[in-house]
Amino acid sequence: MEKKLVKTVFVTVGTTQFDDLIQTICSTSVTEELNKLGYTDLILQIGNGKDPERVDEQNLNIKFYRFKNSIEEDISNASLVISHAGAGSILDVLGAGKPLLVAINENLMDNHQIEVAQRFSNEGFLYYCKPSQLVETLQDVNFDALKPYEPGKPEKFAKVLDRIMGFTQPDS
Template sequence: MAQTQQQQKLCFVSVGATAEFPALINTALSADFLSALQSQGYTELLVQYGEDGKDAFDGLMKQAQSGVESSGLKVSGFALDKAGLGRYMRRAKGGSKTMLPGVVVCHAGSGTILDALRTAVPTIVVPNSALLDNHQAELAEALSEQQYVIHGKLDNLGHALQEAEKLRQRQKEWPPVNAGMQRQGKGLKGILDEEMGFLD
């Protein structure tokens, strides 16, 4: 009799390639966030910690060792992937017999957000407040208001994880939640008629 593979669920965390964001790594490895992941059935936490983040990641992993062990999560990290982050985001999207839909948690860099949106995986965007200007916060707020992403905060990432599950459900609705007022209430037939040019 063939043994069935255990289903996996991935939380992929990305800090981007250029600016350090140790606070996001620290929060991702916190006991509270690990517990939130465990309670929602996650099996793996993968952290892209950036070009200069290896020492910070290794140090935080040592501090979080007991929390990681008690969570039962597989936790690992890497610096950069010159081929991009798409394959990790696609893994987080899930959709196979062995891979359940997961989540992406990322800094509010426009390139990373666009990659996540293209993959159509629920995304929690966490602005890096250590940067000089506030463009990341502005971008996170604007995309969150339009219901493309969840605007996450370092002090409440577990709550954002719950909101990401709600976003996943809303993304399955038709018309899309961010389709604009002109598409509200038309239903699938009305939208198809409009796209095909069959207007009353």
């Protein structure tokens, strides 16, 4: 009997809520695309958001939870991570060496998430999109082309954040 290869997508929204991302991930179009790409499992960390209204499984084993003491194991076991653009989540995933697709929460006030995501994307460390663009992005990107991020260099991340927040000028 042939053993099935497990490929897991882990989705995290952090400690807040990002219902648009969770509902989009659970849609037929996204679950079908994940299935086409060979993913077998989908784990959703939904934070303070609503339970998924409808989950279209499309041959995916889907589980969700609100919070855990640590999501490190879920990140470590994932073949792909889809995350909100929180700085901590981005650093955790990149530090674990996992391919990352960041979904931008456009409903946040004074949203610096897009600047953080754009900068890391421009450096070749991750891809980003709006939740409404998930299917097209999954179809178009090559996660193998992402550059590895060197963890343990917080000064690099601090410089990026300082530039985004306007504390320093961009490099010339």
